[in-house]
Amino acid sequence: MVQKILRVDMENREIEYESVPEEYKSLGGRGLTSKIVSDEVPPKCHPLGPNNKLVIAPGIVTGTNAPSSGRLSAGGKSPLTGGIKEANAGTSFAQMLGRLGIKAIIVEGQSENGYQLLSINNDGAELNDAEQWSGRGLYEAYEDIRNEFGEDVGICGAGVSAELNGMNSGLAFNDIEGRPSRYAGRGGLGAVMASRGLKFIVLNQKGAPGVEIEDKETFEEGRKKLEKALGKHDVTKPEGTLNTYGTDALINVINEAGALPQRNFSDGRDDESAKVSGEEKAKQIEKRGGERPHMCSPGCVIQCSEVWTKPDGEDPVGVLEYESVWALGPNCGIYDLEIIGELNRACNDLGVDTIEMGNTIAVAMEGGLADFGDGERAMELIEEIGEGTSLGKVLANGTEHTARTLGVSRVPTVKGQAMPAYDPRAIKGIGVTYATTPMGADHTAGYAVATEIMGVGGEADPLEKSGKAELSRNLQRSTAVIDTAGYCLFTAFAVMDIPEGLEGMVETVNGVLGTDLTTEDVPELGKQVLETEREFNKEAGFSNADDRLPEFMREEKLPPHNEVFDVPEEDLDSVFS
Numbered sequence: 001m002v003q004k005i006l007r008v009d010m011e012n013r014e015i016e017y018e019s020v021p022e023e024y025k026s027l028g029g030r031g032l033t034s035k036i037v038s039d040e041v042p043p044k045c046h047p048l049g050p051n052n053k054l055v056i057a058p059g060i061v062t063g064t065n066a067p068s069s070g071r072l073s074a075g076g077k078s079p080l081t082g083g084i085k086e087a088n089a090g091t092s093f094a095q096m097l098g099r100l101g102i103k104a105i106i107v108e109g110q111s112e113n114g115y116q117l118l119s120i121n122n123d124g125a126e127l128n129d130a131e132q133w134s135g136r137g138l139y140e141a142y143e144d145i146r147n148e149f150g151e152d153v154g155i156c157g158a159g160v161s162a163e164l165n166g167m168n169s170g171l172a173f174n175d176i177e178g179r180p181s182r183y184a185g186r187g188g189l190g191a192v193m194a195s196r197g198l199k200f201i202v203l204n205q206k207g208a209p210g211v212e213i214e215d216k217e218t219f220e221e222g223r224k225k226l227e228k229a230l231g232k233h234d235v236t237k238p239e240g241t242l243n244t245y246g247t248d249a250l251i252n253v254i255n256e257a258g259a260l261p262q263r264n265f266s267d268g269r270d271d272e273s274a275k276v277s278g279e280e281k282a283k284q285i286e287k288r289g290g291e292r293p294h295m296c297s298p299g300c301v302i303q304c305s306e307v308w309t310k311p312d313g314e315d316p317v318g319v320l321e322y323e324s325v326w327a328l329g330p331n332c333g334i335y336d337l338e339i340i341g342e343l344n345r346a347c348n349d350l351g352v353d354t355i356e357m358g359n360t361i362a363v364a365m366e367g368g369l370a371d372f373g374d375g376e377r378a379m380e381l382i383e384e385i386g387e388g389t390s391l392g393k394v395l396a397n398g399t400e401h402t403a404r405t406l407g408v409s410r411v412p413t414v415k416g417q418a419m420p421a422y423d424p425r426a427i428k429g430i431g432v433t434y435a436t437t438p439m440g441a442d443h444t445a446g447y448a449v450a451t452e453i454m455g456v457g458g459e460a461d462p463l464e465k466s467g468k469a470e471l472s473r474n475l476q477r478s479t480a481v482i483d484t485a486g487y488c489l490f491t492a493f494a495v496m497d498i499p500e501g502l503e504g505m506v507e508t509v510n511g512v513l514g515t516d517l518t519t520e521d522v523p524e525l526g527k528q529v530l531e532t533e534r535e536f537n538k539e540a541g542f543s544n545a546d547d548r549l550p551e552f553m554r555e556e557k558l559p560p561h562n563e564v565f566d567v568p569e570e571d572l573d574s575v576f577s
Contacts, residue, residue: 003103003212006125008118010196011050011109015118015125020103026513028060030086031484031529032104033075037084038532040106043539047079047188048165048195054107056097056156056171056201059486063098063211064219066508067227068488070095070297072173078187080167080356080398081415081440083537087184088444090296090488091173093154098486099208111197115163119149121204130199135160137349137386138172138180145202146178154203155180159351161385162190166396167416168356169194172348175296175305181318182296185353186442187417188398211512219511225504226491230301233494233501235456242304242490243293245278247322250421251330252277257453257462258560259426260326263333263372264362265412265419268426268558272335276325281308281337289313302490308341317345323443326421327358332365333372343375346382352396357382359399359418367406410552415440415542424549425558425565427452427462432472432567436547436575438533444489446476450496457496463563469571476575477526484529485509534576544573 004017005024027035033055045051055075062069072094078085097105100122107118117130133141138159145155155174162169169190172180193199213219230236241249251273254260258268274280285292288311293303296319308317320341328343329335347354361378364370370377384392394405399418403411412419417440424431429448437445448471452462460471482492487505495501502519510517517525537546553565 003101005104005106006102006120007106007108008125008198009109010107010111010116010198013111013113013127015127024103026515027484028062028103029057029071029073029484029486030075030088030480032057033073033086034084034529034533036104036106037075037077038536041077043077043536044541045077047077047082048191050110052077052192054189054192054196055104057104058094058098058102059484061508061512062486063095064213064508064512065299066223066487067230067299067301068491069486070299071483071486071488072097072184073483074171074184074189076189076192077540078189078440079165079191080188081417083415083440083540083542084438084533085187085189086439086483087170087186087189088483089171089173089182089184090300091154091182092176092297093156093173093203094486095297095299096154096203096205096208099205099210100203101209105201107193107196107198110195113197115194115199116197117200117202118198119202122207133199134163138351139349142174142178142180145200149202150204151178152204154205156201157351158190158194158199159349161350161352161396162194164385164388164393164396165191165195166352166385166393167191167401168352168360168396168398170351170353172351175318176298177316179316179318180348180351183353185355187440190351213512214514215511218507222504222507222511225500226508227301229494229498229501229504230491233497235454235493236302236490242302245282246292246304246306246319248278248281248320248325250278250322251325252279253453254422257426259423259462260330261412261421261423262330264331264366264410265423266410268423269560270330273330275335276329276337276340278322281320281325284337290316294319300488302488304490311338315345317341318348320344321354323421324354324358327355328361328378331358331362332378334375334378336375339375343378343382346379350382350385352385355420356398356418359412360395360402363399363403363408363411364395364406366410367403367408369406410556411550413441414549415546417441422449423558425553425563426561428465428565428567429460429462429468429471431549431565432468432572432575433476435549435572436472437476438530438537444479446472446479447489447492448472448475450493456493463561465567468567469575473575474523476530477523480526480529481522484525530576547572
């Protein structure tokens with residue numbers, strides 16, 4: 001099978017399959033999206049203007065039977081950060097792309113013909129009118145699309161928030177049952193897609209040739225090694241932490257560490273948080289008739305996903321991830337899973353990133369639009385986006401924009417993007433990642449929590465400031481490779497602790513590409529991806545001054561440890577020096 005790049009010119013309604021340039025052949029996922037964006041998008045262009053592009057690429061091994069490899073990357077210039085962006089999702093859509101032989105989709109230009117739907121199958125691709133779904137919620141729209149195109153299609157969509165050019169809008173992908181609950185949520189890439197005039201991408205993999213594996217023996221040896229490592233690590237194994245409680249298992253862990261941000265990052269611990277923990281949620285799912293564990297995509301052996309429903313088992317939301325539960329819960333002073341589930345569903349329906357939305361609501365609460373803990377008012381604020389009101393348009397543009405509008409000074413953002421569920425004053429290595437990654441505040445870019453809190457890949461005192469630049473640097477490099485390969489970030493737990501797991505991961509990549517990479521090549525490969533992203537941001541106007549946490553985190557002590565973020569600026573500058 002010869003892989004192709006699918007280029008979609010929205011202005012001229014032209015679709016073309018192109019040969020893959022030699023320099024792209026050994027790339028996939030994040031490595032490829034960032035390279036294409038760097039090559040084709042002017043760094044100083046307006047993110048919602050005619051010169052930005054949306055790039056979607058499956059990982060190198062995505063579409064094979066490698067374990068937990070159903071990931072894709074979406075890239076472009078972020079309207080939220082103003083820099084390069086990669087957002088990642090686990091979904092069967094990713095596997096379909098790989099099996100259809102599509103190395104990447106590049107969406108460029110802007111349509112003047114209303115919103116369009118891009119339909120792709122093994123015979124080709126075409127654009128269709130999608131105006132009938134404009135202004136409608138994604139749960140209803142995805143059901144309609146599956147009725148029209150088939151139950152087994154893969155869907156990528158931009159919601160109502162994206163139609164408002166909302167900088168908090170993500171790309172919604174289907175879960176296994178077809179719901180819009182798998183998100184490449186961060187950075188406003190939903191608005192980039194909608195501003196091209198593209199509303200949906202629908203894939204049908206019937207008759208697809210599958211992923212060509214150059215060296216099947218090496219691939220199979222690597223697959224077995226990685227699957228074995230995942231199967232015996234305490235975090236990733238069957239009936240292990242993630243399989244039993246999902247990502248929300250971290251609520252109690254991070255709260256106990258004094259690093260679970262409460263009420264807009266004003267405290268690091270609250271005993272009420274146990275009410276929304278993974279342990280409690282697992283009990284509720286069993287009572288409600290939901291599903292746990294659950295796969296985000298076929299072939300996931302970790303199965304940290306789930307299906308959350310109302311108490312009577314109706315209106316399934318999909319998964320309630322740790323980040324979503326925290327952002328819409330404790331960070332807003334809300335400690336009720338029922339309320340959080342409905343807020344999460346509303347975010348999915350509108351196509352907004354739950355991390356950005358939860359932080360936006362918390363800032364709005366601090367700015368006087370609601371009281372902390374008022375779940376009913378929180379829902380009303382989200383509904384303002386759906387109604388397209390003036391306030392809704394403010395909220396759709398995220399945490400920093402809302403804080404400026406309301407005059408709030410405690411603004412937990414880096415490069416314009418809101419922080420995830422780990423306060424960097426109590427976990428300082430993750431603070432280095434927030435500050436220095438090209439992506440804006442993003443825990444997945446270099447998950448120092450694994451080492452600092454979970455003891456994976458070694459141990460490090462989370463309150464100690466020294467040595468955190470090196471920790472973050474190493475993790476950022478390895479993560480870039482995982483994202484490029486197409487593996488779930490959670491495979492890193494086993495890979496970091498079990499050498500055979502890393503060997504297996506590298507061997508599966510070699511098997512697909514026919515290369516001879518070794519585990520020693522991983523840091524350099526990751527470094528190359530990061531250098532591409534850093535250079536784009538530099539040309540867009542970023543400097544070391546942008547690699548900083550907000551002022552209040554250096555001055556305002558966080559209970560219960562009463563720590564500030566005190567990693568020296570020279571250490572931050574050394575991460576990429």
